Structures are given as C-alpha cells and as structure tokens.
Amino acid sequence: xxxxxxxxxxWALGWIGALGRASMVWFQSLAGLPRxxxxxxxxxxxYQIGVLSLIIIVLSAFSIGAVLxxxxxxxxxxxxAEESVGLGVALVLLxxxxxxxxxxxxxxxxGSAVTAEIGLMKATDQLSSMEMMGVDPLxxxxxxxxxxxxxxxxxxTAIFNSVAIGGSAIVGVDWLxxxxxxxxxxxxxxxxxxxxxxxxxxxxxxxxxxxxxxxVFQGYDSTPTAEGISVATTKTVVYSSVAVLALDFxxxxxxxxxxx
Amino acid sequence: MRRxxxxxxxxxxxxxxAAASDPRTLISQTAxxxxxxxxxxxxxxxxDPQRFYASVEKVLDPTIDFHTFSKGVMAVYFKRASxxxxxxFEATFKSGLIRTYGKALLDFGDESIVVLPAEHPSKQPDxxxxxxxxHSKEGKVYPVIYSMRLGDxxxxxxxxxxxxxxxxxxxxxxxxxxxxxxxxxxxxxxxVINGWGETIAHIDPATQGAPEGTPExxxxxx
Amino acid sequence: MRTIEISVGAFVLAGILCLxxxxxxxxxxxxxxxxxxxxxxxxxxxxxxxxxxxxxSLAGVTIGRVAKIGVDSETAEAIxxxxxxxxxxxxPVDTGARIQxxxxxxxxxxxxxxxxxxxxxxNGDTIxxxxxxxxxxxxxxxxxxxxxxx
Numbered sequence: 001x002x003x004x005x006x007x008x009x010x011w012a013l014g015w016i017g018a019l020g021r022a023s024m025v026w027f028q029s030l031a032g033l034p035r036x037x038x039x040x041x042x043x044x045x046x047y048q049i050g051v052l053s054l055i056i057i058v059l060s061a062f063s064i065g066a067v068l069x070x071x072x073x074x075x076x077x078x079x080x081a082e083e084s085v086g087l088g089v090a091l092v093l094l095x096x097x098x099x100x101x102x103x104x105x106x107x108x109x110x111g112s113a114v115t116a117e118i119g120l121m122k123a124t125d126q127l128s129s130m131e132m133m134g135v136d137p138l139x140x141x142x143x144x145x146x147x148x149x150x151x152x153x154x155x156x157t158a159i160f161n162s163v164a165i166g167g168s169a170i171v172g173v174d175w176l177x178x179x180x181x182x183x184x185x186x187x188x189x190x191x192x193x194x195x196x197x198x199x200x201x202x203x204x205x206x207x208x209x210x211x212x213x214x215x216v217f218q219g220y221d222s223t224p225t226a227e228g229i230s231v232a233t234t235k236t237v238v239y240s241s242v243a244v245l246a247l248d249f250x251x252x253x254x255x256x257x258x259x260x
Numbered sequence: 261m262r263r264x265x266x267x268x269x270x271x272x273x274x275x276x277x278a279a280a281s282d283p284r285t286l287i288s289q290t291a292x293x294x295x296x297x298x299x300x301x302x303x304x305x306x307x308d309p310q311r312f313y314a315s316v317e318k319v320l321d322p323t324i325d326f327h328t329f330s331k332g333v334m335a336v337y338f339k340r341a342s343x344x345x346x347x348x349f350e351a352t353f354k355s356g357l358i359r360t361y362g363k364a365l366l367d368f369g370d371e372s373i374v375v376l377p378a379e380h381p382s383k384q385p386d387x388x389x390x391x392x393x394x395h396s397k398e399g400k401v402y403p404v405i406y407s408m409r410l411g412d413x414x415x416x417x418x419x420x421x422x423x424x425x426x427x428x429x430x431x432x433x434x435x436x437x438x439x440x441x442x443x444x445x446x447x448x449x450x451x452v453i454n455g456w457g458e459t460i461a462h463i464d465p466a467t468q469g470a471p472e473g474t475p476e477x478x479x480x481x482x
Numbered sequence: 483m484r485t486i487e488i489s490v491g492a493f494v495l496a497g498i499l500c501l502x503x504x505x506x507x508x509x510x511x512x513x514x515x516x517x518x519x520x521x522x523x524x525x526x527x528x529x530x531x532x533x534x535x536x537x538x539s540l541a542g543v544t545i546g547r548v549a550k551i552g553v554d555s556e557t558a559e560a561i562x563x564x565x566x567x568x569x570x571x572x573x574p575v576d577t578g579a580r581i582q583x584x585x586x587x588x589x590x591x592x593x594x595x596x597x598x599x600x601x602x603x604x605n606g607d608t609i610x611x612x613x614x615x616x617x618x619x620x621x622x623x624x625x626x627x628x629x630x631x632x
Contacts, residue, residue: 094504094508158498159500189537189544191509331576331599335596337598427578433595
C-alpha cells in the first residue's frame, strides 16, 4: 500500500519537475535580444513547420467544409432554412472547428516533427556539442522553433477557415443549389468580426503557444535513445491534442460564457 | 379585445372640472362619469346613436391628448403632412376611435376595475404611467397601462395605452405605415387619412395591426 | 535558401490574405464599423427569446445589436441596451421598439419605428414606447378571451 502511495508521489513530483523544466526552457529560449542570423533560422523553421503543413491543412479544410455544407444542407432543408447553411458552417468553423482541427493537425504533423528533430539532436549529442562550443542551443535551436510555431498556427488557422468556407460554398452554392446571395448574405449578416473571427484567432494563438511549447520541451527533455525519441513524439501528439481540446472547452466557456 | 380597450376609455374619462395634479386621481375619478353616460346611453342608443357618441366625446376630450396620440400614430409622416392634414387626421382619428369602440362601450357592465397605486415615483416630472387591472366576470385579470403626460395647462392626459401587454399606439402606427405603403393608396396622405375609419374598423389590436397573412395575424383574428 | 524565403513569404502572404478575406467577405461590414455607434436603452415588460447580439433593425435593415440585457428591479421591467450605428442618429423620442420574431423559426429581434416628435434620442437615452415579446401563450389567451366575449 505504501509503495503505491510512494509511486504516486514520485509521479506527481516528476510531473511538477517537468513543468518546471519546461517553464525554464520557455523563458530561457524567449529571453534575450535577436541576433544576426536569427532571422534566417526563423525563416527556415517557418518553412519546415508552416509551409510544409499546408498540404494537409488545405486538403482537410476543403473536405471538412464540404462535409459540413452537405450535412448542414440536409438538416436545414427539412425546415426550409437551406440559406442559413452558409452562416451555420461559417460560425462552426470560425469559432470551433477551425482552431481545433488546425491545432490537432498541426500537433500531429509539425509538433511531432519538431520533437523528433530536437530529440535526435539530443541523442546524437549535437546539443551538448553546441554548448561546449559556447553556442546556446536554446537560442539557436529551440527559440526559432517556438516562434515559428506561434506564428504559423494563426496563419494556418486563417487558411484553414478560408479554404473550408470556400469548400462549403462550392458544395452549397454550385452543387446543391443554395442561392448565392442568401448563402453569403446570411453569412455576412450573422458573422461578427470580433466575436467570431477574432475570438477564433485568439484560440488559435493560444493553441499555437501551447503546442509549440509541448513539442519543443518533449524533444529537449527526451531520453537520448531511439526509444526515448519515439516516446517523446508520442507524448507530444497526445499531450498537445488533449491540451487543445481541454483549452478549447475552457476558452469557449470564458469567451462565450453568456449561455442563457 | 375591444371591450378591454373600452374599459380603458371608461377609466380615462375624468370629471371634466377637476384638473388633477395626480394622474392616478384623474383616472380614479372617472369611472362613475362614463359609466353613468353608458347607462343612460343604453336607453336611447338605438334611436339616437349620435347623441351617445357626442356625450362620450365630451367625457373623453379633457382626458385624452388626441394631438400627441395621433402624432405618434402618424410617426414619420407627421413631418410630411401639412398642418391641415395633421388636424384632419387628429379629428378623423378621434372620431374613428369613438365610433368604433363606442358601440362596444354599451356592453360594459359587470367588470370591476382596480387602479394600482404607484410602485415607484416617475423618473421624469412630466411623464408617468398608471397601471390598472380589469377583472372580468370570468375571473380573468387584464393589465392596462396608461402613458400620461403633463400638459402646459397643468393637467395630466393620456397619450398612449398598453392593454394586456400590447402597445396600442405602436399597433396603430404600424397600421398607418402599412396603409401608406398599400398599393391602392399610392402613398397619398389624404387617401390614408380619409380611409382611416375603414382601416381601424378592421384592426384587432391583438394582431398588432399586422397585415393579413403574417404569422402574427394568424392567431387572434376576429 | 532562396526557395525557402520565397515559400515562407508566400505562406505568410496567403495567411494574411485569408484573414482579410475572413474579415471582409465572411463577416461583412459590422454595425457602426464605418461611422461608430451609440447606445440606446429600451424598457420592456417581457423580452423572452431576445439575446445579447440579437439584431436591432429599422425598416428591415440591421442598424444595431443588443449589447446588454438587464433588469430594473424597481419597476420589474427588462432594460435592453442597444448599440446603434451612428448612421441612424436622429430617432425621435417617441420612437417605438418592438420585439419581433424573424420568419417562422427565427430568433427574436428588436424593430424600431420612428415617431413624430421633434426631440431626438441621444447617446444613453431610454425608449419608453415599447412592445414586449408576445408569446404564443399570450396570443392563445387573447384568442380564447375574444371567443368568450362574443
């Protein structure tokens, strides 16, 4: 019995310790002024993290937008409200699906890649060699990836939302025959800039920060073995996904709390 | 609905002499006067309806501010109307009301009326609203609210009435606007003013003056 | 390196363009976006079904949104605060505010009908000429009572 309590205690302490290390990584990476050559590093990371994620984001967005339009149309047509499909799809995407799905895809594709990369660097002693040469790995390796993640998430979310809405328009207006004026007009009438778009982008920003942080830390903190890297990448995807979904719930409550 | 409106008118009529400083007193003072007129009216109405309408008008004149009431009904069109048209509408509006509900007044008899005391002081010195309840013989209670306004001559008069939650002034305002937009009137103020008697004979305030065929008019149609 | 720079630039540009698309084609011009807005209050006996963000319309055109719904405990009335576009600035003091239903299934909204008075409403003024929500029960009651009085 006591053994289990002790294990629980160890686990909890270990968890808190990890949080502490993660926070230190966070602050130490982001502290300090940018130096010459930092921009190049950042650009390279934005390419790796953002540009290379575009394919999956765009394809998923189009499919999701199309499916939402299809399903929405069927249900709304029952009560003669097909023209509202534009508004319905737009609200669902902007407020919830856009940030969340982009976050999940981002965590799976970019997050795991970053973790693996950093984990491998640690396992092959690249990080410690850098330290010995007087180069701060937190500044050269970690920070660009953190910043790139935080910049790319909102951009990817905006692209996701636009492509999804475009996809829903193609299905709704061109295929199912919803009146274009009603589709777009209803959307414009009901979507509010700050309430829907703005708050959705805030969500994506928060997700970007959290996912980048988890991905980077898991790589940095991984056990420097092949198995360790694999465990770390899995943790990134799992923790990020859970964090995104949980934060989404909390943020939704906070932002849209007026449910009555 | 008409009976309710008319209970409202009953209460409104004040003993002409009293320029009451309190709107509640004004309304409370009324019941007997108009009830008396009605009782008398039942005897001679079939022979001389005009006389009845005239005596009702005499009682209501000092109590209802028909100028403000009709101005509220004309709403945006008031500015476009010439002084002659405004006066004509005020007169048409007044006689229309008295005529339309005058006959129903005769059915008034067994309802009891309670004027509620003021729950809170009015926020403006020259405006107030008086709440009243009409208890029908079946036991139903209908709330009536009068919007009162203090005129320059120091007397309170009513300029709007809300029966059972339905704002009568707004209902008539909508009806006036609908009439102005109706194709047969071609947007002519004179046509609408002249046709007003016909228009209100067909409104039932319960439908909020909505044109036929809308969801609001589908229930409670006469 | 060149390709990386170009693709990152294109990526960021695409992202920004998408944001612009969302802000303007998806959300349209909001209330008072171009000219600002002011606040008006209105007291109702019943606001059932009206929500914050419900629209406020004049002659069928959306000119505002409901910003807040509160209660005046003294008079037991609901106080609705509306944000109205500055484009609609000269509403007379006897303007009417009615709570209506949009279409058959739709939500509630406030419809304003200007009055005939010369004085106009200013920022923070209260509309007293109001008509609250008429529930289905109310209409049924009225119908039944009319049947009874015939």
